Amino acid sequence: MKQGDMKKLLAILFLVFGVQCLTGPEQVHIAFYTSPWDISVTWITFEDADPALSYGTSTASMQNITGTTNTWKFGGIIRHSHVVILNSLKPSSQYYYQIGSRVFTFRTLSANLKSYKVCVFGDLGVYNGRSTQSIINNGIAGKFDFIVHIGDLAYDLHSDNGKLGDQYMNTLEPVISRIPYMVIAGNHENDNANFTNFKNRFVMPPTGSDDNQFYSIDIGPVHWVGLSTEYYGFEEQYGNTPTFTQYNWLTKDLEAANKNRDNVPWITLYQHRPFYCSVEEGADCTLYENVVLRHGALGIPGLEQEYIKNSVDIGFAGHMHAYERMWPVADLKYYKGEEAYHNPVAPVYILTGSAGCHSSGMKFSPIPMPWSAHRSDDYGYTVMTVANTTHILFEQISINKNGGVIDSV
Numbered sequence: 173m174k175q176g177d178m179k180k181l182l183a184i185l186f187l188v189f190g191v192q193c194l195t196g197p198e199q200v201h202i203a204f205y206t207s208p209w210d211i212s213v214t215w216i217t218f219e220d221a222d223p224a225l226s227y228g229t230s231t232a233s234m235q236n237i238t239g240t241t242n243t244w245k246f247g248g249i250i251r252h253s254h255v256v257i258l259n260s261l262k263p264s265s266q267y268y269y270q271i272g273s274r275v276f277t278f279r280t281l282s283a284n285l286k287s288y289k290v291c292v293f294g295d296l297g298v299y300n301g302r303s304t305q306s307i308i309n310n311g312i313a314g315k316f317d318f319i320v321h322i323g324d325l326a327y328d329l330h331s332d333n334g335k336l337g338d339q340y341m342n343t344l345e346p347v348i349s350r351i352p353y354m355v356i357a358g359n360h361e362n363d364n365a366n367f368t369n370f371k372n373r374f375v376m377p378p379t380g381s382d383d384n385q386f387y388s389i390d391i392g393p394v395h396w397v398g399l400s401t402e403y404y405g406f407e408e409q410y411g412n413t414p415t416f417t418q419y420n421w422l423t424k425d426l427e428a429a430n431k432n433r434d435n436v437p438w439i440t441l442y443q444h445r446p447f448y449c450s451v452e453e454g455a456d457c458t459l460y461e462n463v464v465l466r467h468g469a470l471g472i473p474g475l476e477q478e479y480i481k482n483s484v485d486i487g488f489a490g491h492m493h494a495y496e497r498m499w500p501v502a503d504l505k506y507y508k509g510e511e512a513y514h515n516p517v518a519p520v521y522i523l524t525g526s527a528g529c530h531s532s533g534m535k536f537s538p539i540p541m542p543w544s545a546h547r548s549d550d551y552g553y554t555v556m557t558v559a560n561t562t563h564i565l566f567e568q569i570s571i572n573k574n575g576g577v578i579d580s581v
C-alpha cells in the first residue's frame with residue numbers, strides 16, 4: 173500500500189471508529205429512582221452532547237425525552253454525565269431506549285410485586301474481577317432483577333484519571349443497561365476530591381442525600397436502605413457534619429419504615445464497612461473504626477442501636493474480601509442455631525465482599541467469632557430471593573465452584 177493510501181485508510185478508520193469512540197454514549201446504566209417504576213438512565217460522553225434519548229414499549233413507537241447534563245473535570249479529563257428520568261413506567265413491560273444509535277432494553281417489575289431476586293456483593297474491581305462474567309451472564313439471563321453493589325467499585329473509579337472507572341462501567345454495561353444497578357460508596361470511592369467520581373457517575377433515589385451517599389426505596393415487600401460508612405471512615409478529611417446529617421435522616425427513615433410494616437414488612441440495609449466479621453485483617457471488626465460505626469464514640473452516634481430499635485431484618489456489608497453469614501446478633505448478643513433465623517429477634521448480617529478485586533486472599537481469624545454461622549473465602553456473590561412477606565432465601569454463589577451454591581439459608 174502506498175503511503176498516501178495508508179493515510180486515507182487511517183483517516184477513514186478514524187472517522188468510522190474514532191469519532192464514535194470520542195462522542196458516542198458509553199457506560200450506559202439504569203437504576204431505580206423514586207420507585208421501581210421510575211428509572212434513571214445515565215451515560216457518559218467525552219464531547220458535549222444533548223442529554224436526550226427516545227424510549228417506548230416497542231422500537232416502532234418511541235418518544236423523545238431530554239434530561240440534564242452534568243459536566244465535570246477530573247485529572248484533566250472532562251466528562252459529560254447525562255441523566256434522563258423515565259417516570260411512571262408501565263409495570264411488567266419491556267421497554268426499549270435509544271441513545272444516539274445505540275438501543276438498549278429493560279423490563280419493569282410487576283405492579284403487585286411480591287417476589288424477586290437481587291444480586292448483592294461488594295468489592296469488585298477491574299483487575300481480578302472474578303465474579304464479573306458470571307454477574308453479566310446471570311443478569312442478562314434474568315437470574316436476578318437488580319444488582320446492589322455495596323461499595324468499592326472498579327478499584328478505583330478514579331484510577332488513571334478515571335479511565336479505570338470508564339473501563340469498569342463499559343465492561344458491566346451489557347448487564348447494568350438492562351437491570352438496575354444500585355450502589356453506595358466504599359472507602360475506595362474516596363478520590364480525595366469529595367467522592368467526585370462516584371457522585372458524578374451514578375444517580376440514586378433522591379430520598380436521603382441528593383449526592384448518592386444515602387437513600388431508601390420500597391421495592392415490593394422490602395424497604396431498602398443504602399448508607400455511607402465512609403462519613404465515619406473519612407471524618408478527619410471531610411468533617412463530621414455528614415455523619416450527623418445521615419444519622420438524623422436514618423432515625424426518621426427507619427422509624428417511618430417500622431411503622432409501615434403492614435404494607436412493607438421487611439427492612440434490609442446495606443453499608444460498605446461491616447459491624448461484625450471474623451477475618452484476620454481488621455481484627456474481627458473490633459477496630460476502632462468498626463466500633464465507632466457500630467456503637468458510636470466521643471459524641472459520634474453509632475448506627476447499630478437504630479437497627480435494633482427499629483427491628484431491621486437484614487444488614488449487608490462488604491469491605492472485608494470474604495463471605496460470612498452471621499447468626500442474628502444485636503450489640504454482641506447472638507442467637508445461635510437454624511431456628512434463630514425463624515422470626516429472628518436481632519438483625520441478620522451478611523458480609524459479601526468476595527466478588528473479586530486486586531487484593532485477594534483474605535485470611536480468616538483462626539477461631540470464628542461466636543456470631544459467625546458460615547465462612548468462605550471463595551470468590552462470589554450473594555443472591556437474595558424475596559419469596560413473599562414472610563420468607564427470604566440467601567444463596568452464596570461461588571466462582572471457584574463454577575457458580576455453584578456454597579451456602580443457603
Ligand SMILES: *[C@@H]1O[C@H](CO)[C@@H](O)[C@H](O)[C@H]1NC(C)=O
Nearest residue numbers: 224225226233234235236237
Ligand atoms: C425524536 O428526535 C429525533 C432526533 O432529533 C427526530 O428525528 C424524531 O422525529 C423525534 N421523534 C419524535 C416522536 O418527536
Ligand SMILES: *[C@@H]1O[C@H](CO)[C@@H](O)[C@H](O)[C@H]1NC(C)=O
Nearest residue numbers: 366367371382383409410411
Ligand atoms: C462534599 O460534597 C457535598 C455535596 O456532595 C457538600 O455538601 C460538602 O460540603 C462537600 N464537603 C467538602 C469538605 O468539600
Ligand SMILES: *[C@@H]1O[C@H](CO)[C@@H](O)[C@H](O)[C@H]1NC(C)=O
Nearest residue numbers: 558559560561562563564565
Ligand atoms: C412464602 O414462601 C415460602 C417459601 O417459598 C413458602 O413456603 C410459603 O408458603 C409462602 N407463604 C405465602 C403466604 O405465600
Ligand SMILES: [Fe+2]
Nearest residue numbers: 324358359491
Ligand atoms: Fe473497602
